[in-house]
Amino acid sequence: MRDKAFDICRTFLSGQWDNISSDDLIINKISIGxxxxxxxxxxxxxxxxxxxEPRDAxxxxxxQTIDGDDYKVTDSLITMLLSERRLG
Structure with a gap:
């Protein structure tokens, strides 16, 4: 899990995220659905x-989802809208 999270953060974020190692990354689990x-x-x-650049991501x-890929798109859109309105 740590290496996967590290690779994703380094791929999509820049700056200091490129200067840390996998062991330096701080990961906190929020929830498991x-x-x-x-x-x-x-x-x-x-x-x-x-x-x-963000300190946290x-x-x-x-x-697996039972609703297919449409669920991922809808969920991502809702997350983006909440973020733009600073609600989540």
Missing amino acids: LSNQLYICSLPDNHKPIGD LLRLYG
Whole structure:
């Protein structure tokens, strides 16, 4: 799990995220649903963000869904809208 989260964070984030190792990444499990898992991935305290990069990132790992790929698109859209409105 750690290596997968590390690879995803390094792929989509930049700055200090490129300067840490997998062992440095801080991962906290938020919840485990029936099919999805949520984690907060964070930079260690000794690595300050560069510019406007995030210190923390929400990582959602999808499991099996009974509704197919449409559920992933809808769920991602809802997450984006909540984020834009600073509601989640």
